[in-house]
Each structure stands twice: as structure tokens, then as C-alpha cells.
Amino acid sequence: MRVSxxxxxxxxxxxxxxxxxxxxxxxDEDGMVVLLNDNPPAEQADDVRQAAAVCPALAITIEE
Structure with missing residues (x-):
């Protein structure tokens, strides 16, 4: 999984x-997203997919 x-x-x-x-x-200064890990481990994949799904701006892209 690759996240951007x-x-x-x-x-x-x-x-x-x-x-x-x-x-x-x-x-801290403006609340904008910071990507801590663009290649998260498999055990975090469901959480990352959930994050992308709930993003109101559709700012998260996932490549499987």
C-alpha cells in the first residue's frame, strides 16, 4: 500500500x-495533514482505508 x-x-x-x-x-500552526508513513504496514491498512473514506476533502490517495 502506498499513501499520498x-x-x-x-x-x-x-x-x-x-x-x-x-x-x-x-x-500545529494550521491543522493541515502530515503524512507520517507513506508505506504503512499491513496491520494499519484498514485504518488507512477508513481515513481515506472519511476525509471530507478526498485529499488521501491509496495505491494498493
Whole structure:
């Protein structure tokens, strides 16, 4: 799995962080998404898919 984020689309809702805390974080100054791991282990795959599904801006892309 390869994960990428489009910071231009991000609306800083934090849904991704709540769904997959080990893969996503937010910048302190503006809340924009920070990708911590673009190739997460298999045991985090479901959380990452959930994060992409709940992102209101559709800023997360997953390549399986």
C-alpha cells in the first residue's frame, strides 16, 4: 500500500488522524495533514482505508 495526500485539498478536519494516528498527523500552526508513513504496514491498512473514506476533502490517495 502506498499513501499520498494532497495538501492543496486538505481542509484540516483531522478525520484522518482520528482514523489512523500512526500514519497521519496535523501541523500545529494550521491543522493541515502530515503524512507520517507513506508505506504503512499491513496491520494499519484498514485504518488507512477508513481515513481515506472519511476525509471530507478526498485529499488521501491509496495505491494498493
Amino acid at each position: 495526500v494532497d495538501q492543496d485539498k486538505c481542509v484540516a478536519s483531522g478525520q484522518c488522524v482520528m482514523a489512523a494516528t500512526e500514519v497521519f498527523d496535523q501541523r
